[in-house]
Amino acid sequence: MAATPEDLIGGLARACARAGLTAPEGLHRLTGGATMESWRFSCGAEAFVLRRAPSLEFMEDRPYGHAVEAAVIRAAHAAGVTAPRVVVELEPEDGIGSGFVMQALPGTPNPREILQFDDADTLLKQAARDLARIHSLGREDVPDAVPVMDYREAIADLRQQFDEAGGDRPIIALGLKWMEDNCPKPVEPVLVHGDYRMGNLLAQPGKLTGVLDWELAHFGDRHEDLAFGCMAVWRFHRYDRPALGLGRLEDYFAAYEAEAGMKVDAKRFRYWLIHRTVWWALGCLKMAKYWRSGEDRMLERVVISRRTSEQELDLLMLLEGDALADGIVPKERIPNNELYFGEAQTGEIATAVAEWLSTIKDKVEGHDRFQLAVARNALGMLAREYAIVPRVSDRELAEDFLTGRRKMMTDPAITRLRRDALDKLEADSPKYPALAVARELWSKSTEVT
Known part of the structure; x- marks a missing residue:
């Protein structure tokens, strides 16, 4: 059962008292939050946010707890990142689970509002600045518990998640195989936010006001952070702006390079764009697992699980980009759906x-x-x-792609995978901006060369 303000108020009062704050008032749950809960309240004239896990069980498989996350945020704040000020961590005797309290920052996290602000170029430069400052933090600045990513181990972990999810999604199998074949050599690791994107940034018109949700922070390739926020899904309805939904990649890279003092590698950026698309596709699938287990029965879990189709479509277009560059284009026009005129379905x-x-x-x-x-x-x-027949489960084809027995663009199955991706996304998220782009691209009559 989800927590209520009455469930939390006593333990939160104990935590606030340790920080020298007055008793909390006006506690209410904020909207959104795919993993952690956020509760806003005030202590006197100051506003704060409680960030809390839905259950202690939910924290068991995570790489580190909220105390480490809070320490990372403090380090980022000290480095000049527009991160919130953490005021106190929850303790077991508080009796309300795992979490911490931070100051409430001004601005909105709503991507649709932010992406309508004027002067998006200024926000893009500030986002690039903050990301470079995050990447300036070293091992000595954060707790030892913050892990270092091994690229190959990360792929192996995704492969295991794929198998646990049924191993029957051919498009994801194609992505995993591509990652295995194109994994870059390791570079000197930097602190990576891990979830740097619209939805985790607070902003006012012309001003970035906060960087939130640090639970995935780790050491790794800076290009992972640069690429993640540029995934189509995180650009929301600004598909035409590839850099965070705010502007051009060239401007984003230039602002980052000016602050970081290093060049962005386009090839590594592309690798991580594909890697994190596969990562989020499998993350969406995992949401259904959480719900089925009873670990977290929030409605958002089952709905987010259906967003896998968004990532499958994006992934297929990304992978086709390589093949198209080599002049390999499968043919076939995708027919229009038939209309139904019978009784109510x-x-x-x-x-x-x-x-x-x-x-x-x-x-x-x-x-x-x-x-x-x-x-x-x-x-x-x-x-x-209800109007379509799902065609997304095919273990044999997925295994053939995963092992390399069948190749992507020369295999006739690619046409069916395109239809599957379009059909599934048409059901799950018909307003997803990439859908219209893919439909136009794949509906053209082309020849395989």
Whole structure:
């Protein structure tokens, strides 16, 4: 069962007292948060945020706990990054689990609002500046528990996650095989934020005000951070702006290079763009595992799991980019979907329920209102999926791609994979910007050379 303000207020008061703060007031759950909970409250005239795990069990498989995360944030703050000020960590005797309290920063984390601000170029330069400052931190600046990424071990871990998730997604298999064949040589590791993207940045018009969610920080290749925020999924509805949804890659790289004093390697950037796309595809799949186990029964888990289709489509287009550069283009036009004119179907009933839910959205507030929006989104997925026949599970084909027995662009299965990617995403996330681009690209009649 999800925590309530009443569940948390006593333990939070004990933690605040250790930091010399007055009793917390106005505690309420903030919207969003795919992994951790965020609760806003005030102590006198100051506003704070409690960052908390949904359960202690949820922390068991994570590389480090909240005390280490808090220490990383403190180090970043001291280095001039617009990170929040951590004021106190939760302790076992507080009785409310694992987490810490930090100052509440101004600005909005809503990507759609930020990407509509004027002067996006200024925000892009500030984001590049902060990222370079994060990468300036060394091993001596953070606890020893912050891990160092081994690239090959990271691929092996993703391969294991793939097997645990059924090993039956051919597009992800293609990505894993590409990563195994193209893994770059290690470079001197820097502190990597690990989740540097829209959604984890706070901003006001013309000003970056905060860098949040440091739970994935580790030492590794700086290009991993540079690439992750440029994935299509994190550009939201600004597919036309490849750098964080804010602008051009050339400008992003130039601002980063000016602050960091080093050149961005385009080849390494591309590798990590593909690596993290595979990583997030498998991360989405894992959300369903959390929900099924009962570890976390939040509605967001099952909905996020369906976003795997977004990453499969993005991944397929990224991988095709290499083949297209070699002049290998499979043919076939994708036909239009047939229309249905019969009686009301299950999907239409789900649509009707979603429409009714929209009539009561003004009667709920806070996190409940967010959950209502997620519920409507879930019903929309069911409604759209009912009209198609899923074709995404194929263990034999995935194994052939994974072992290299079959090659991507010369195999006739690529046409079906394209259809699968489009069909699945049409059901799961029809407004995803890359969908229209892929549909246009793959609907053209082309010849295999």
